[in-house]
Amino acid sequence: MADAILYGVAQKIIESLGSSTFKQIGSIWGVKDELEKLNNTVLTIQAVLQDAEEQQVENHHVKHWLMKLREVVFDADDLLGEFSTHVFRQKVMDGDKMAKKVRIFFSRSNQLVFSFKMASKIKATRERLNEIATDWNNFQLKLERPLKTQDVTKDRDQTYSYIGEEEVIGREEDRKAIIDLLLDFNVKDNVSFICIVGIGGLGKTTLAQYVYNDKIVHDYFELKMWVCVSNDFDVKKIVEKIIESATKTKPENYEMDLLQNKLRKQLNPKKYLLVLDDVWNENEERWCNLKRLLMGGARGSKVVITTRTKLVAEITGTIKSPYILSGLPKDQSWFLLKQMAFGEGQDTIDPDIEAIGMDIVEKCQGVPLAIKTIGRVLYFKTTKDEWSYIKNNELTNVTQLKNGIIPVLKLSYDHLPSYLKCCFAYCSLFPKNYLIDKLTLIQLWIAQGFIQSPENNKQLEDIANKYFMDLHWRSFFQEVEKDEGMNTKFKMHDLIHDLALSVSRSECALVNSNANNVIEKVRHLSFSFANVSFFRKNLSTLVKANKIRTFILACDPWVGVGETMEESTLKTLISSFRYLRALDLHGLKINILSNVIGTLMHLKYLDLSSNDIEVLPSSITKLVNLRTLKLSMCVNLKELPIDIKKLVSLKHLDINGCKNLTHMPCGLGKLTSLQTLTLFVVSKGLVNSSKHCDGLVELNRLNDPRGKINIINLAGVKDAISEFKAANLKEKQYLSELELRWNPEGNDGAIACDD
Structure with a gap:
């Protein structure tokens, strides 16, 4: 039932193959036809995935087919990622004239060998996919999705107006x-x-x-x-x-x-x-x-x-x-369903639809969570036939309250658009009652490629936020703490969490204390503890899952014991998981980060917060796909990588609490896509040092930072007026808070807020 994630990966492949980068690569390597054939095969497979997901419950042959398909689709995505990363790295090294440089790049003998090797891999992968794809006809899988799972969109009176969510009804x-x-x-x-x-x-x-x-x-x-x-x-x-x-x-x-x-x-x-x-x-x-x-x-x-x-x-x-506590009475159940299923101010309801609705709430037997989730499904259904289909075809087996609640919730999952299904299934990685940070979740979704490519120059983060709000609106998430912007923490109801586990079981694993639920083909691992000795004792078991894409610690930094993560253990973990998209090692008291980190070519999210690292390895700048780098509360960190400008995909750099940073590296200002820069340290040393940046002028081209920036050591600025003009702070329209501090140790800060 984890094929929502499979669908998301297939969508990512389709988007990659349609990008200008791959079109150029295809032309240069002479594999354009192979890439187009691969794209067509993936498109066909994606079209039947929805029906295959439904059939596998009762058809073991379909289930086996999906298992085989899953392996090949993930391998294809890894292969395409390897292609694009090699070209991307060369682009970073040689400049922006991509086509010309790629030709030079692949004219070298060693790169010719590499290109032939990759071309043969593309062909082999396409043939594997074709062999599996031909079987779908044997199962009579439908290309078009039936009425019950069509993705329907509907304009709302107000965006994500949580009608009735904050009211207590019938109690x-x-x-x-x-x-x-x-x-x-x-x-x-x-x-x-x-x-x-x-x-x-x-x-x-x-x-x-x-x-x-x-x-x-x-x-x-x-x-x-x-x-x-x-x-x-x-x-x-x-x-x-x-x-x-x-x-x-x-x-x-x-x-x-x-x-x-x-x-x-x-x-x-x-x-x-x-x-x-x-x-x-x-x-x-x-x-x-x-x-x-x-x-x-x-x-x-x-x-x-x-x-x-x-x-x-x-x-x-x-x-x-x-x-x-009993279920809600029928009249209150209908009142709640109406709030969920109809727009605000809609007083007149078709009597036939109301009669069907009364039957539906009777099947929900007064359980508010079931009524809310069904109501959000019905919100997109406007006709009597559609309401009848839900009642007669999808709720017929929900007859007992104890066993019926999960099928009712599963129905709400079935009606999610595919791009939301994979996002929701991924949330099973967090423990029950865990307080999930929305921005972190959004960054993890993006790292996995679950967020569809933006249109009209929208940021992926903004689209992911819309996905989150949609799941919230459908009652999959419960807001707990709210601040401005992305700073929201939320939980999932434990039954919703059970649902997430049921639809992601073969892809995601929240590792238990014995690591006996880690299987070789799992793709995403999380840990609700940061016990260093656990990783050392269970290393041989963990590394068997060598194709994982997620390794995260779903726990607070202070939860772990005082033991330090050994360099050899860490090196083995990193080198074993070369397909990682997200790696979280926060709070493990790491002293030295191995250079092997630079081999994780697919990595997009890296959390090293609350560790004892003094210097990051130079190889970290090879991570050209890295979007998020978290180093908050690394209090021993003395400097950022000299060549940080090579991290051209970097969007989020969190260095809050890195109190021993002495300067910012040269070229930081070239990371023009940065949305998060929590701290800027004015150098106390020589400004023209090769290691140090040129002062506040590095901020000049960074016009996309959001949230808060803390600028410290301003006492070292000699010509403050010209420096601040050069920083161009007034053009940073998304910045909500600016803190200026002349002496980082003293209480001399000035804070400017822009509501």
Whole structure:
């Protein structure tokens, strides 16, 4: 079911073969016909992928066909990437007159050998694809997609107007009931425990939030705290989260004895409210270990627990019986569906469509998450026939609530455009309840080639942001923290996360502590921990997956232990994964980055943040496809690569917190595509040094930076007026914040913001 990613790779191949670069290469090498034939084959294959994805569920022959196809399509993409990178590198070395230089480049004897070798590889790959493609007729795969999965677009009244997403529908009586329990003072113990029980997607968390933010509740309790527990019932971690919620400050890595003292100081003698959201623990001893630490509050303190299982409620609850949350009543379900399925202000609804809609909400059995996702599917359906098709053909098997919720959610996935399917499936790499940074996700999507080529000079980042907002609008993402621009953090509902896992299982793996879920043909790996010893112990298992395109650490920089990543382990990892598009090594306490990093010709995203690196290897400038380089909080980093100007694709350079940087390298100003430049260090040394840039004039041609730039060491600028004129700061229209600092160690900064 991971063929959304396969479809995205096929689309990337088609775009590559249609580019001017490959047309020139084809003419020069004499392989133009081969490339055109390859393009036609991929186009045909892509056209039947949707039907093949649906048939493979019941047809094992189709499933096997897709597995074979997947390998060849990925190999073809790697081959084309290798071609374009070789030419790109030569272009960087020799200048911009591409056609002329390529001819010179390939006139050399060693390059002639290379070109013949590549030409034969193209032919071999095309023949492999043709052999597989001819089989699709045997399975009677359809070239045209049926009604139920057609990509339909529809103008909206306001772009991404989240109609009804922020409102709580049909839970007023539940809210009152829970508040009555919270305000009940006639209880035996100072601290009481209330359990809200219900199946996934029913709205337990939403109800708890509704109550938590109620004014009466706010005024009644002296202290309110919220902790998302989920599957990992680790008492120490939960205590840390409670302290962080109470103090708004993340506690240091204390031992348990110190942590419990800090917790008691926060709770005693206050009347507090604590919400423990999404609890799965059914081990009574573990619960009692936590409960003992929570008993110090004043009389009237309450702990609200949300859970899917009644056993958890039996273990934890002390107030009467658990509060069993039911589905929404039919009228409220229809009200919610209308908000999702119709434009704002549409009062008149066809009675036939309403009758069908009432049948649909009955199948959803009052589950808000199911109603919302189905509603977003129906938003693009405007006729009675289309609504009937959804009800009669796609919801017929959804008869039981427990088993029906995932098929309902899967239906919403089926109706996504193909370019959104691969983006959503990729999100399975993040753990449940992980707070995902939107900009990081967008950069990873771009690195994998999931974002379709821009039109009308739009940036890929802007198109990716539109993709994100579309998935958000369809209820696949839940916004948690929002700032201006791209600075948004979000989560996926755990059932949505289960859906992402189910549609990406053969392509993506969130590696477990034993690495036993790493298979040879997986293409994307992520780790929810940064344990250096794990990589050393499981190195032989990991390197078997030598065709991976993603290696990311889905954890905070401070999660890892204090051990330093050995250079030999790191070198083996990097050299084994030569097809990587995204590599994340943040927080591993790396001292030395091996020169082998320069062999990752496909690499577009590299995160080395929060490491102990002092100098980057010179080979890093060979990464001509690199778009994102993150070095934030590399506090020992002394300088950037001298030839950084060779990173001609670089869009994002994050060097925030690199306090030991002494200067910016010459040629930085030639990276005219930079959108992110968080820090600019004015040299304290000789400006005309071969290593140092020419001062603020390097900023002159950088007109696309966004967000914030911090310029430091301005005390070293002799002619400030001419330097600032040369920097041309007023033309940087996308810049939202500018910080000027004369002495980086002192409190002398000036901040300019442009709303």
